[in-house]
Amino acid sequence: KTIKMNLNCIYGPNSIHTEGAMKFAELVKKYTHGSVVITVYPGGSLGFKGPELLRVVRDGQVPMSDILMGVVSGSEHVFGVSSLPKLVNSYEEAFKLYQAFKPLYEKAALRWNQKFLYAAPWPPSGLVTKVKIESAKDLKGLKIRTYDKNGAKFLRILGANAVSMPWGEVYSALRTNLINGVLTSAESTKNGKFWEVLKYFSPINYAYPLNMVTINLDYWKALDKKQQQAILRAAKETEKYQWAYSEKINNEDLKIIQGHSMVVNEPTEEFERQMEKASRQLVEEFLDKASPSEKKILREFIK
């Protein structure tokens, strides 16, 4: 008998993580010879969208979900690591950080009655603005939209005014100058066609936030060994593919937005130093609340 499972995705059908989930579902079907069929539901259409996802998967309300780790860091501290600002500066470093923390991620998932399958990064956020940003001085007084506590603090330390606003309102707020910029990736800049309202993209590599896919442990245990093996194989392949794909698409997106006459300006050394300082402050705050094992790994990593 075929086993059917739903995989909940919070982002739209064209988002890289939803695409990844679809690829994963295909591979699972292939490797289990059709004995496990996963249906992907994009856009939060199953009614779950944020911090409740860990609990929702734990209780089996949906058997599997794609989860932005930062969103559930309020319930499980360690999932906040990947959204710390300026901790890593490239995909390579981001992957190292992921590998260092993977055992803790897996343990944390188990505490929530789920098996960690794979994780992949969003393209890194940059500063997308109307005016050119060359140092913290240029940020002074600018109203920049951000999405979480870290982002707000980071911008505030650098002198900007952080604004919180739902994504759907960002485009028109930029158009009317209600806000002057956004902290977001080249991918979102492209998807939002922000060249219509903004001019500069500063690739500061703010963070490489991870999305993970997990499965409820009861559903997992109901599968036989062969099926489990097949799913792990699919997860491994998807993960590998997604990391490469995220990097590839980020490079392409940067070219695309330049093609629409946006200026991509690398941050100056001075600006890098200023951001480094802001980041250290936030990382220290994170460490204050961290468990001993988190502390150990993170200290080791930033050494």
Added chain:
Amino acid sequence: MISDPLTLLAVMMIILFVFLLSGLWIGFSLFATGVATMLLYDFTLPPTISIWSKIGGLIANSSWNSLDSWSLVALPLFVFMGEILYHTDISNKLFNGLLPWFSKIPGRLLHLNVVACSMFAAVSGSSAATTATVGKITLNELKKRGYSKSLSVGSLAGAGTLGFLIPPSLIMIIYGVMSNVSIGKLFIAGIIPGLMLGGLYSFYIMIASLIKPNVVPKEQEQFGLKDRLVALKDIMPVFLLIVLVLGSIYMGFATPTEAAALGVVGALLLALMFRNLTWDNFKLSVKNSIKTTVMISFIMMGAAFLSQVAGFSGITRSLSLYVAQSHLSPYMLLLIVGFMYLLLGAILDGVSMVVMTTPIILPIMQRAGFEALWFGIFLVIMVELAQITPPVGFSLFVIEGISGEKVSDIIKYSFPFFLIMIFVVAILAIFPQIVYFLPSHMIR
């Protein structure tokens, strides 16, 4: 136990109709139907999870998620604004001010709903808020003055839905994010079809009142140019309010939701200025805003839950896939897709319709040669249609809430306007340039 989604859809429709006709409140009917459908669906659950707690968890979560929404906050604000205007002299003034201007046009003040809705649509992002605000001001006044009930209620139902087509628009934002179409382009593309729709509504009202003169009151005063200019003074307050709300958005002081709060403050100030804001008026306005908003929101919670049940059990997916797999000519495909949306629109709310079908239907439409921008406008009109089709039609409920007319009558009255919307869809299908005209001229 039913495992075929299309059979389940049929059963779900039947259950919903039974609950609704039994006189169970609409919100509760939606919840009850959702629960029943989940129980009937053939889930493969591991032994540790009971179906009852699965449904319970879903209800609690989806209810919370549909209420915890920033864009919904605008709803009570716009309703409150309408209430304040209605309970003070301002709405009366608006009527007196507009009367001389409409006196020569066949149908006279019956055009008011169309004009006012088009204006408010430019302020609010949702159809429910537009319908509620305008209806609160116009319906009673039109009735008092002896205008035809069927035309005034019908035109409100039709024109109120412009809230989604004329920017800003909640539905367009959601679609834009899902389809990668520029939200700015969508907004601009909605303007001409929106005005066209409004124009056709007015045209219909003119024809109807020429054929049946008794739809407007008998006695007709004569107004000269001087009367018209003097009357401007009475239109001023509402005009200022619209300038305040729209101005704050387009000058970059407020987001559309925030602007709603400015609208409330503006309405209160106007009422104070005209010295007819009594404590009783204020209390009554708050009371009615609570009732209208809560009624709509409770139904929305039920509709969100039912939509998710349709998602979980694969109903939406199967229906969309069914359409996708039948190989048809573009126009035939459009016809079938349109019909499918009418069917879905009968039971789902607009947001769910867009979220659940776009990923499957849009690629099919693009393969058949329809552009994503055009399809977005088509989809918005389909959502608007869903607002006035039974059994789940939000505009119908809103109008019943503010006018006390029976839902069955409101459906009857709005039918001609429903047909006009279908007609506009057909026009847009034949002349897609109408959609592209403004965006291609205004945005690179």
Added chain:
Amino acid sequence: MIERLIGWIDRLSNLFAYLSAFFLIVIIVLIVSNIVLMSLFNKSIMITDEYSAYMFAAFVMFSVSYTLKEGGHIKITVLTSRLPDGVERIAKFLTTTIAFALSIYMFYFSCVMVYQAYVYQMRADTVAQTLLWIPQLCMPIGFFILSLQLISEILKVFK
């Protein structure tokens, strides 16, 4: 006795409607302050959107029962209004009982939701990182008074 129970429940619903009115006013004040701060000082009250949404949820949940009492929730009466009086009464009793069962069901599971949010100290993914059980508390409270009001409505059927 029954009269007094009905009166007591109705007053409770009224009381919570006042709370809703309070939230409505606070939402307006909060948003307008944010607009003023943004346009004069370029500063944003980072929590406006988040807390307005919480207060909106409370606004709705606290008045679901009041709206029921005032006859604000819509139902379709095409069929039932044509039934003979006695039969209509039975239909009303049955539908109100179904609504009551649903309301109790939703009360229980919103308690579960809030309890778990509390136990796991779940936080919103926003700048304020609010503990979610606090705003979510409006759900069980709302469904609780709604259930009481439905009892009152059932009693009213036979009055």
